[in-house]
Amino acid sequence: MSVDTEVVWLDEHATISLDELLQVSGLAREELLELVQGGAIPVLETRGASYYFSARVISVARTACRLRDELELDVAGLAVALRLLDRVQSLEAEIAQLRAMLPRV
Amino acid sequence: MKYSDYYAALGVERGASAEQIKKAYRRLAQKYHPDVSKEPEAEARFKEISEAYQTLKDPAKRAAYDDLGTRPQGEEFRPPPDWARQHGAGEGSFSFEDLDFADLFSRFGARGERGTDFGGHAGMPGQDFEVPVEISIEDAFRGTTLELKLQMPEYDASGRVRRVPHTVKARIAPGAVDGQRLRLPGKGGKGFNGGRDGDLYLDISLKPHPLYRATGHDLYVDLPLAPWEAALGASVEVPTPAGAVTLKVPAGTSSGRKLRLAGRGLPRPKGNPGDLFAVAQVVVPDKLSPRERELYEALGKESAFVARRHFAERA
Numbered sequence: 434m435s436v437d438t439e440v441v442w443l444d445e446h447a448t449i450s451l452d453e454l455l456q457v458s459g460l461a462r463e464e465l466l467e468l469v470q471g472g473a474i475p476v477l478e479t480r481g482a483s484y485y486f487s488a489r490v491i492s493v494a495r496t497a498c499r500l501r502d503e504l505e506l507d508v509a510g511l512a513v514a515l516r517l518l519d520r521v522q523s524l525e526a527e528i529a530q531l532r533a534m535l536p537r538v
Numbered sequence: 539m540k541y542s543d544y545y546a547a548l549g550v551e552r553g554a555s556a557e558q559i560k561k562a563y564r565r566l567a568q569k570y571h572p573d574v575s576k577e578p579e580a581e582a583r584f585k586e587i588s589e590a591y592q593t594l595k596d597p598a599k600r601a602a603y604d605d606l607g608t609r610p611q612g613e614e615f616r617p618p619p620d621w622a623r624q625h626g627a628g629e630g631s632f633s634f635e636d637l638d639f640a641d642l643f644s645r646f647g648a649r650g651e652r653g654t655d656f657g658g659h660a661g662m663p664g665q666d667f668e669v670p671v672e673i674s675i676e677d678a679f680r681g682t683t684l685e686l687k688l689q690m691p692e693y694d695a696s697g698r699v700r701r702v703p704h705t706v707k708a709r710i711a712p713g714a715v716d717g718q719r720l721r722l723p724g725k726g727g728k729g730f731n732g733g734r735d736g737d738l739y740l741d742i743s744l745k746p747h748p749l750y751r752a753t754g755h756d757l758y759v760d761l762p763l764a765p766w767e768a769a770l771g772a773s774v775e776v777p778t779p780a781g782a783v784t785l786k787v788p789a790g791t792s793s794g795r796k797l798r799l800a801g802r803g804l805p806r807p808k809g810n811p812g813d814l815f816a817v818a819q820v821v822v823p824d825k826l827s828p829r830e831r832e833l834y835e836a837l838g839k840e841s842a843f844v845a846r847r848h849f850a851e852r853a
Binding site: 441457488495503504522529536537 | 564567568571574584666706707708709710716717718720721723725753754756758760793794808815
């Protein structure tokens with residue numbers, strides 16, 4: 434058992450291509466493109482006809498795949514669900530920040 | 539293995555139609571799906587209903603399940619010796635060792651859904667796993683090595699799945715914060731027949747700390763001050779994850795004032811570390827000695843300070 438396991442940080446410092454995102458998300462190309470072009474999965478950069486993403490979106494795309502398989506949502510439903518989940522996460526982060534500022538004394 | 543009552547998990551009768559089973563699953567999935575649900579135990583509940591639906595939605599799997607008979611939930615049992623062969627789940631000997639109830643039916647799935655036998659040539663990718671991991675603020679600050687003990691499904695040469703304990707050791711560099719996700723490529727379930735190994739995803743969260751509250755890479759700590767320290771200013775020791783530092787509290791500091799210690803928060807893997815904010819809280823003793831009381835009374839008489847001036851101004 435070694436400690437040299439590769440650990441990839443899914444943050445803004447790592448960039449992935451559309452094909453890599455397809456491979457790790459489990460979504461079909463058409464589904465992913467529709468979510469990207471509709472803005473539910475944000476693009477970091479467009480080079481020619483190729484899309485590149487922050488590695489953060491891996492968990493977003495994987496969530497989309499789970500919701501598709503387990504709640505049987507179509508792409509339009511996925512787009513709405515992803516936007517709402519993103520809003521929920523932003524609000525939860527804001528609540529956590531406000532709580533952190535509240536004194537305990 | 540322990541018997542699972544799949545009909546009870548979905549809340550339907552044993553004679554329910556395929557449509558009734560689908561409706562029941564959808565209703566429960568919308569309620570308990572861990573990505574959208576805030577119900578307590580949502581994840582465990584969703585796993586139950588999902589496992590039940592995977593079997594009951596497929597007529598062949600449902601027939602095999604029904605042939606096991608009706609048993610109390612959780613009862614220890616072994617399928618009859620010819621059960622697997624009767625339902626086309628495998629030829630020859632069939633070992634139920636190390637199998638759990640869900641694995642019993644996933645065997646049918648791998649065959650039916652992919653249209654290939656286990657001896658076929660189609661590679662099957664290993665399963666991805668997502669694991670929540672809680673670390674302390676100290677570990678987030680210094681970095682840590684996680685030792686994760688996981689039960690991973692593995693296929694043997696004939697495609698039979700079994701749970702195998704795995705230990706994955708991973709070094710987490712300093713700077714992981716709440717909500718940070720990490721990917722360990724190839725550390726998920728083993729692929730079968732040339733399929734790639736699955737990935738392991740770690741969802742990091744920070745344990746509550748008795749002193750610090752984290753938001754992103756910034757930390758907040760309460761800084762209790764005696765009234766004279768707040769009024770006159772003081773040099774006080776403030777704890778930080780790297781050790782205590784001396785903070786100069788300016789004179790005239792009221793409760794709620796945030797004093798910033800730049801770069802004393804959590805490190806970022808790339809870029810400047812977060813800040814630590816010491817939030818001033820003016821505190822008074824519960825009981826005063828006679829001399830303290832005298833001094834406070836004298837101060838009250840002498841002082842022109844009006845603590846609630848804004849009431850009159852804004853009323």
